[in-house]
Amino acid sequence: xxxxxxxxxxxxxxxxxxxxxxxxxxxxxxxxxxxxxxxxxxxxxxxxxxxxxxxxxxxxxxxxxxxxxxxxxxxxxxxxxxxxxxxxxxxxxxxxxxxxxxxxxxxxxxxxxxx
Amino acid sequence: xxxxxxxxxxxxxxxxxxxxxxxxxxxxxxxxxxxxxxxxxxxxxxxxxxxxxxxxxxxxxxxxxxxxxxxxxxxxxxxxxxxxxxxxxxxxxxxxxxxxxxxxxxxxxx
Numbered sequence: 001x002x003x004x005x006x007x008x009x010x011x012x013x014x015x016x017x018x019x020x021x022x023x024x025x026x027x028x029x030x031x032x033x034x035x036x037x038x039x040x041x042x043x044x045x046x047x048x049x050x051x052x053x054x055x056x057x058x059x060x061x062x063x064x065x066x067x068x069x070x071x072x073x074x075x076x077x078x079x080x081x082x083x084x085x086x087x088x089x090x091x092x093x094x095x096x097x098x099x100x101x102x103x104x105x106x107x108x109x110x111x112x113x114x115x
Numbered sequence: 116x117x118x119x120x121x122x123x124x125x126x127x128x129x130x131x132x133x134x135x136x137x138x139x140x141x142x143x144x145x146x147x148x149x150x151x152x153x154x155x156x157x158x159x160x161x162x163x164x165x166x167x168x169x170x171x172x173x174x175x176x177x178x179x180x181x182x183x184x185x186x187x188x189x190x191x192x193x194x195x196x197x198x199x200x201x202x203x204x205x206x207x208x209x210x211x212x213x214x215x216x217x218x219x220x221x222x223x224x225x
Contacts, residue, residue: 004158031211043159043204043215056212091159095211102211103149106158 002026004107006092012113013082021077021110025094032075033095033104034067038088046090049075050097082114117141117207121216128195129224135191136219138205142186147208150179150190153218154201162190162203195223 005024013019025032034046045059049069060066064082069075079086089109095102120139128134140148150162163172168183176193192199202220206213 033213035215042217043206045212045214048212050211093159097211103161103164104213105161108158 004092004094004105006090006107006110008110009108010111010113012115014115015084016081018078018080019082019112021079021090021092021112023075023077023092023094023107025073025075025092026105027073028096029094029105030072030097031095031102031104032069033093034075034077035091035093036088037091038085043091046077079112082112084114087112087114117209117214119205119207119214119216121203121205121219123219124217125220125222127222127224128192130195130197132195133191133193134195134221135189136203136221138188138190138216140186140188140205140207140214140216142184144209145183145186145207146210148181148183148188149206149208149213150188151204151206151215152201153204159204190219192221195221197223197225199223 007022030051032049035043047067048056064080067077089111091109093104093106095104122137147166149164151159153159163179165181170181178191181188200223202218204218206215
């Protein structure tokens, strides 16, 4: 079946603008994750959704970042008043959410450039 | 936040040679250890998910071992091929939340 998809693949925006990044997980996957990779850095956890539970937002770097997951499927990551340090590749992943350490399936990412 | 270290940071290996690299992580509250391969312009791809101390997993020419008591995992590649060129990431998890290392960037020299 289809893998994880993300849109847009590239986004260039001006400092101070808001952006929305979209993730479509694999159908049936209950767990959804957002990560980002800034230049020269590792993959940084941002937020995790599992079913109907409250999301784990512990990785969000500031209150300018928020994410929602509607209907247990599609997720949107919103960055308000973007700053240059927000420039990064934003990756979404999903997993089956079953117990035992689940393989995460990653999307192709959105490359965000803040000018 | 878990402290995850991967070494070396980068590695150049002649085609046909074997190689290995290391992932170190806190041994307390261990849940699982993931290995991913991330090729340029592609998405990270899961290689292994390991949960048991002493576990060893193999996929073709790639294998991994796990020591949860001392907090390390080794990834081995036998007979390196150009298509093995990628960044290899390890990520211990606490529950479903992964903490990624910065990776080992492997370049295979034809």
